[in-house]
Amino acid sequence: MKALLSWREGDDGLPPRQRILAMMVLMSGSLMAVLNINSVNIALPTIADELDISSAASVWIINIYQLVGAASMLTFAALGYRIGRYRLYIGGMITFVVTSVLCALSPSLGWLIVFRAIQGLGSAAMMSIGPSMYRVIFPTRLLGQAMGLTALTVSLAVAGGPALGGLVLAVASWQWLFWINVPLGMAAVWLAIRALPQEQGSHYRFDVLGAVLSAVGLGTFVIMLDSIADMSRPAVVPVLLAVSVASLAGFIWRQRHFDNPLLPLVIFRETRFTMAVMTSFFSFLAQSMAFISLPFLFQNVQGYTPLESAFLFTPWPLGVMIGAPLGGRLADRFSPPLISSIGLLLFVAGLAVLALLGDQPSTLDILWRSALCGLGFGLYQAPNNREMMGSLPKSRSGSASGVLASVRTFGQSVGAALVALVLSGIMNTTMDSAVTVGLALWMGMASAIVALVLSASRIRMLRR
Template identity: 30%
Template sequence: MAECSPDRKMSTKDLLIVIVIALGSFMAGLDATIVNIALPDIAKALDVSTVTVSWVLNAYLIILVSLLLAASKLGDMKGYRNIFLGGFALFTFGSALCGLSPNIDVLIVSRMIQAVGGAVISALGAVMVTSYLSASVRGQALGIVAMFTMLGAALGPVVGGFLTSAFSWQYIFYVNLPVGIIAIILGMRILPQRDPVAPGAKLDVPGVALIFVALGTLIVGLTTIQGSSAVAGLAALVLSVIFWALFVAWERKTKEPLIKLNLLSNDAFTLQNVNVMLIQMAMAGVMVIMPFYLELVKHIATDNAGTILLALPVGMIMTAPIAGKFSDVIGTKKPIIFGFLVCAVALLLLSTLSVRTSVGHVCIYLFLLGAGTGIAFSPLNSAVMGESPAQEWGMSSGLVRMMTNLGSSLGVASVMLVATVVVGPKLAEISAHQLPSMDLAGAFDAAFLFCMVLEVIGIILMLKVPAKESSGEPEEAIMGF
C-alpha cells in the first residue's frame, strides 16, 4: 500500500491511474443500463419472448454475482494489474461477441463471457485505488471512480436508445470496443506492477461453484415457474435452497472462505445488507419493465424512451452526495428510512400508469424513484461498512457489491414473474409485441406494486436497526463501491 503523503493534490501519474480505473467503472455502469432499453428491439429482432430476452440480463448478472468475491481474491493472489487488464480484455472481447451474435443463444453465452470480465473490473477498481494511491488523495480518487460509474449508468439509456434507433441493437455492445481498447493500452503503460498481496492464498473454488449453482437455479426457477415449465421451475427453486444451504455449510468449515459468516451475526450488518439487495431489486425491476411500457404501451421510439429513462439515474446523482453529507451529521438511519419512503411513494405512482398517462408524469415518477434510491443508498452503504470491523472492510465491501448485483438479478427475474402471473403464461411463450397494450399495462402496474412492497419491507427492517451516528471512518471503502 502506498505511504500516506501530506500532499492532498493528486499528481499527474495518480490522475492517469485513476482515469484508467474509472474507465472500467464507466463501462460497468454503462453496461448495467444500456441493455435494458434495447430489450424490446432484441426480442423483436431475434423473435423471442419477453421472458426469454430477459436472460440477456439474467445471464450477465448470475456470472457477475458469482465471481465478484472470487475476482477480488484472484487479484490478491496474482496481482491487481494483470488480472484487471485481463478482465478488461475479456469484457471487450465479450462485447464484440455480443454484437456479432446471430441468435439469442449465442448472445446469452457471449454475455456470460462479458460478465467474467465485468466481475474483475467491478471487484478490483476500488482496491487498486487503495493500493496504488496515498491515503491523502484516496477519497478524492474514489470519488472520481464513483462519479464515472454514475455517469455511465446515467448515459446508458440515452446512448442505448440512440444507437438502437439510429443503427441497431448490436451497437450497444460495439460502443464498448473503443473504450476497452483505449483503457487496455493506457493500463499497460500506466498501471504499476506490484507484487501480489497474498501470493500464498487459495481461491475457494467450491464456494464459487456453489454460489453459481445456487444463484443460477434460483433465477431459472423464478423465470420458468410460470407457463409450461412450472414443474421444472419448482424443481430449480428446491435445488437453489439446497445449494445455498451447502454453500453456508462449506463456508463455515473451509479455512479460506469467500465470506466470513461471523459478520452476519451482527443483526444491523445483516439487515442493512438485505436492504441493499431490496432497494436494488426495486430499481432493477423498474429499469427492465419501463422500456417495454414506454415502447409497447405508449408506442414511444426507442431513442426517446432512453431519454425518459434518464430521469431515474439523474435523480440518484442529484441526491446521493447530499444524502451522504447529511448522514455524517444526523446518522444513517433517518436518511435510509426517508429514502425508502420516497421510493415507495414513487412506485405507488408508477403503479397507476396506463395507456393515457402523460410522459411528463412518467418522468416525474422515475425521478422520484431515483431520488429516493440516492437518498437511501449512500447512507445505507456507509451504515453497512460502519458495522464492519476495519480488518474486514475489503470482504464487507465485496459482500455489499454482491448483494447489489444479487438484487439486480432477483429484480429482473421477480418482476418478470409478477408480470407473467398477471398476463398469464403467454407472456413467457410469445413476444410482448403480440399482446394488447391494456394487458401489458396491467401486468406492468402489478410489477410496480411488487417493487413498492419491497421498499415497505425495507422500511420495516430499518426500524429494527438501532440508530447509530456515522463515524465516517469507512468512507474510503464505500466510495469505491
C-alpha cells in the same frame, strides 16, 4: 469533485494525482460493464433479424452476461485476495476488451453467447472488487463521496445506454456496440497498469469447492427466477430450487469448516454490515420492480410510444446522478444511516405517487414523480454503500465488495421475477392491466418500506 482530490495530514489512500487517475480507471470499468447491458438490450430485435433467430433466443445475449456475472461475483471477490486486486481488475478489463472484439466478429448466436458469457466473467471481475478498490484509493473521510461517484457512473450508463444503442444503430451495424468498447477499454487498461494501487496476493489455498458450490447455487437460483417468470416449464422450478438450496447449504457448511473461506461468515457478525446488506437487498428489489413495471404503465395503460416511454423514464437515472454525489458528501459529514433513511423516505414517496397516477396524467406529472424516485434512491445508495464498506476493516473490504455486488444482483433478479408473476396474471387472473401494473408498483413500494424500516432501525442502534 474538488474535495475528492483534497489532501490532509494523516490521510490514508493514494496521493491526489494518482487518485484521480485510478478513479478514471474504475469509472471506465463500471461504465463499460453497465453500458453493455443497456445499449445491447435495445439492439436485440436488430440482432435477431440479422442472425435469423427468434426474439426469445436473442434474449440470451443479455441473460448469459448477467447469469455468469451473478454466479461468479463472490468467487472473484475472494480471488482478489489470492492473486491481488491489481492483477484481477486489469485481467478482467483485458478479458472484457478482447471478448468485445470476439462478440463483434461472432458469425452466429452460439458463438455470440459463448463470448458474452466470457465477457460476463470479465465484467464480474471488475464489478465485484471495484467498491473495495475505492476503499484503498480514497481516504476514509472521503469514502461516502467515492461511493456516490460509483452510483453516479452507473446511473450515467443506465440513462445513456439506450440512447447510445439507438444512436449506434442509426448510423452503423449492431457489431459497433461491441467495437466501441475497444478504444475506451485499451485506454483504461493502459491507465490501470500505471495508476491502480499494486498489492501482493496471498499464498493460502484457494477454496475451489466453495467457488463451485457458490457458482452453482447462485446461478441456479437466477435461472429458477427466470423460469418462474417464464412459466413455460413449471416442473423445472422445484428442481432448480432444490439444486440451489442444496448447493448454498453446502457452500455455507464449507465456509464454516475451511481454513480460508471464500466468504468469511464472521463478517455478518458486524451488525452495521448485516443491516446495510439487508437494506440493500430490499431497496434493489423495489427499484427492479419499478424499473420493469413503469414501461408497462406508460405504454399499456397510458398509451405512450416506446420512445416517449424512454423519455418519461429518463428523470429517474438523472435524479440518481444528482442524489448520489449529494448523499455521498452528506454521509462523510453526518450519520450514513440517517442520510440513507431520508433518501429511502423520498424513494417510498416517489413510488407511492407513481402508483397513484391516473390513466391520463400530464407529462409533467410523470416527470417529477420519476425524478423524485431517482433523487431518493441516489440519496440513499451512496451512504448505504459507505456504511457497508466502512463497517468492516480494510482487510475485509474485498469480501464486503463481493457481497455488495451479489446482493444488488439478486435483489434485482427477485424483483424481476415478482413483476413477471404479477404481469402474467399468475397471482390474480381477474385484474385488468392498469390494476396489475399498479399492484406491481405497490409491491415495490412495500419492499422499499421494509428497506426504510431496516435503515431507520440503524439510527436507533447508533444512539444507544
